[in-house]
Amino acid sequence: MYVVELNDLQGLFTALSQQGYTIIGPQVRNGALTFDRMTSVDELPRGWTDHQDGGMYSIARSGDDALFSYTVGPHSWKRFLFPARLRLFAARREGKGFAVDPPAATPAPPYAFIGVRACELAALDLQDRIFMSGQYADAHYTAIRSSAFIVAVNCGRGGGTCFCSSMGTGPKARDGFDLALTEIMDGERHAFLIETGSSRGKDARAAMQAREADPSEIARAAAVSRAAESTMGRALDTSGLAGILAENFEHQRWDDIAKRCLACANCTMVCPTCFCSTVEDVTDLTGDHAERWRRWDSCFTSDFTRVAGGNIRMSTRTRYRQWMMHKLSHWVEQFGSTGCVGCGRCITWCPVGIDITAEAAAIRGANVATTNG
Ligand code: SF4
Numbered sequence: 376m377y378v379v380e381l382n383d384l385q386g387l388f389t390a391l392s393q394q395g396y397t398i399i400g401p402q403v404r405n406g407a408l409t410f411d412r413m414t415s416v417d418e419l420p421r422g423w424t425d426h427q428d429g430g431m432y433s434i435a436r437s438g439d440d441a442l443f444s445y446t447v448g449p450h451s452w453k454r455f456l457f458p459a460r461l462r463l464f465a466a467r468r469e470g471k472g473f474a475v476d477p478p479a480a481t482p483a484p485p486y487a488f489i490g491v492r493a494c495e496l497a498a499l500d501l502q503d504r505i506f507m508s509g510q511y512a513d514a515h516y517t518a519i520r521s522s523a524f525i526v527a528v529n530c531g532r533g534g535g536t537c538f539c540s541s542m543g544t545g546p547k548a549r550d551g552f553d554l555a556l557t558e559i560m561d562g563e564r565h566a567f568l569i570e571t572g573s574s575r576g577k578d579a580r581a582a583m584q585a586r587e588a589d590p591s592e593i594a595r596a597a598a599v600s601r602a603a604e605s606t607m608g609r610a611l612d613t614s615g616l617a618g619i620l621a622e623n624f625e626h627q628r629w630d631d632i633a634k635r636c637l638a639c640a641n642c643t644m645v646c647p648t649c650f651c652s653t654v655e656d657v658t659d660l661t662g663d664h665a666e667r668w669r670r671w672d673s674c675f676t677s678d679f680t681r682v683a684g685g686n687i688r689m690s691t692r693t694r695y696r697q698w699m700m701h702k703l704s705h706w707v708e709q710f711g712s713t714g715c716v717g718c719g720r721c722i723t724w725c726p727v728g729i730d731i732t733a734e735a736a737a738i739r740g741a742n743v744a745t746t747n748g
């Protein structure tokens with residue numbers, strides 16, 4: 376492990392830019408921590424933190440100079456890999472037929488993602504399984520994902536709606552990164568412990584003024600991750616949960632949730648693992664040009680489940696049940712792991728504060744307990 380002082384962290388940004396990466400990192404936009412292009416350490420949200428609970432999000436000054444003192448915001452990295460709208464192809468009239476223009480090549484230069492949290496690495500891994508494996512791998516996703524440089528940052532505090540610890544996905548990044556940073560602040564000292572996860576990561580570390588970490592610095596970084604774990608606002612007991620949900624398909628809790636749920640689809644839009652989409656065909660007024668677009672869709676929209684013969688999920692009850700059971704039960708059957716990484720976004724950004732951990736606990740029959748937030 377290595378250490379780089381704050382003043383030398385810019386060396387990483389410079390090296391990535393020189394290698395042709397478009398750097399994307401956290402920035403304050405419209406009262407939230409979101410992701411945008413950046414070229415400098417100075418653009419990171421120094422001195423900002425966030426407060427989150429069910430249906431509640433705000434940012435505030437942290438009172439220190441930390442660059443990564445917040446957890447996850449409304450954006451996830453999927454918007455760069457699996458964009459909300461993507462043109463699949465265009466077609467134009469030619470005589471009595473039409474010609475199809477192939478999809479554009481990879482539309483962006485390689486990305487370097489700065490500040491990827493452990494839960495988000497787990498979400499990327501889940502989306503990789505959907506988009507990059509099997510007979511129908513997604514060419515757009517695969518091209519961007521394969522070239523992306525991942526700089527993970529280990530969380531130093533748990534958010535009010537975070538529960539990655541109970542999902543086994545955080546708070547410390549274990550793999551799936553090129554570099555992983557842990558921010559260390561001790562009095563006047565402001566530095567980053569660096570772990571490398573790839574040969575590309577080693578090359579990038581070599582471009583910084585990094586030196587080998589001493590045992591006290593490694594211990595300090597371990598304490599940062601422990602602090603995050605001990606301040607996590609939620610927990611989800613996953614033991615036997617897939618089976619419990621399957622056995623409680625007609626549980627009255629689904630009716631109770633349906634009375635509160637607005638079927639607004641916010642939870643699926645912010646979720647870093649949700650991947651449902653639909654396609655739309657549009658033409659110009661002449662009818663000579665047409666395009667097919669893919670856009671995000673959600674199991675909460677009525678059109679999503681319309682099939683020949685009718686709609687297979689007519690009620691909010693069945694739509695929420697489908698979403699939650701897909702995350703916590705069907706994924707387990709299909710992939711051997713849950714489809715939830717415990718990021719807490721669906722709790723924070725639900726306008727009525729519906730909490731997947733509380734709903735799962737209610738169906739399990741356990742008491743609902745939050746420890747923070
Ligand atoms: S279901 Fe909720 S907590 Fe789980 S990954 Fe999706 S947004 Fe995060």
Ligand code: SF4
Pocket residue numbers: 635636637638639640641642643675695724725726727728729
């Ligand atoms: S659970 Fe919340 S965010 Fe999701 S559809 Fe219902 S009201 Fe919207």
